[in-house]
Amino acid sequence: MNRKITCVMCPVGCRITVEMNGDEPVISGNRCTRGRQYVIDELIKPKRVLTTSVKVEDGDLPLVSVKTSGPIEKKIIMDKMKEIKKKTVGAPVKIGEIIIENIDGNGVDLLATRKVKKIHK
Numbered sequence: 702m703n704r705k706i707t708c709v710m711c712p713v714g715c716r717i718t719v720e721m722n723g724d725e726p727v728i729s730g731n732r733c734t735r736g737r738q739y740v741i742d743e744l745i746k747p748k749r750v751l752t753t754s755v756k757v758e759d760g761d762l763p764l765v766s767v768k769t770s771g772p773i774e775k776k777i778i779m780d781k782m783k784e785i786k787k788k789t790v791g792a793p794v795k796i797g798e799i800i801i802e803n804i805d806g807n808g809v810d811l812l813a814t815r816k817v818k819k820i821h822k
């Protein structure tokens with residue numbers, strides 16, 4: 702196996718090559734150790750930051766954009782999207798407000814990324 706992975710840990714974006722020597726990955730092209738760890742995580746337990754939106758009640762917008770406070774395991778993203786789809790928050794919503802605490806069970810929260818004002822009926 703010979704695989705190329707772009708490291709997303711910093712703006713440099715090193716193109717890292719992974720070759721398998723038996724069970725040992727041989728990693729090259731990374732300028733720092735964070736790249737090595739990123740590639741190992743990507744091969745074993747890939748993670749992504751989840752961005753989507755959540756329904757808002759009594760807001761000047763019907764939805765608020767949200768994202769996870771850090772990457773979560775890729776394999777749980779579809780289940781978390783179903784959970785988020787069922788969620789409704791009441792306005793007002795502040796930027797950075799926790800919408801779902803500890804969404805991944807490992808300390809990553811789902812946060813609002815914009816403000817929604819309350820409308821008075």
Ligand code: SF4
Pocket residue numbers: 708709710711712713714715731732733734735736737
């Ligand atoms: S390997 Fe290091 S320098 Fe290269 S993109 Fe990743 S974090 Fe940045």
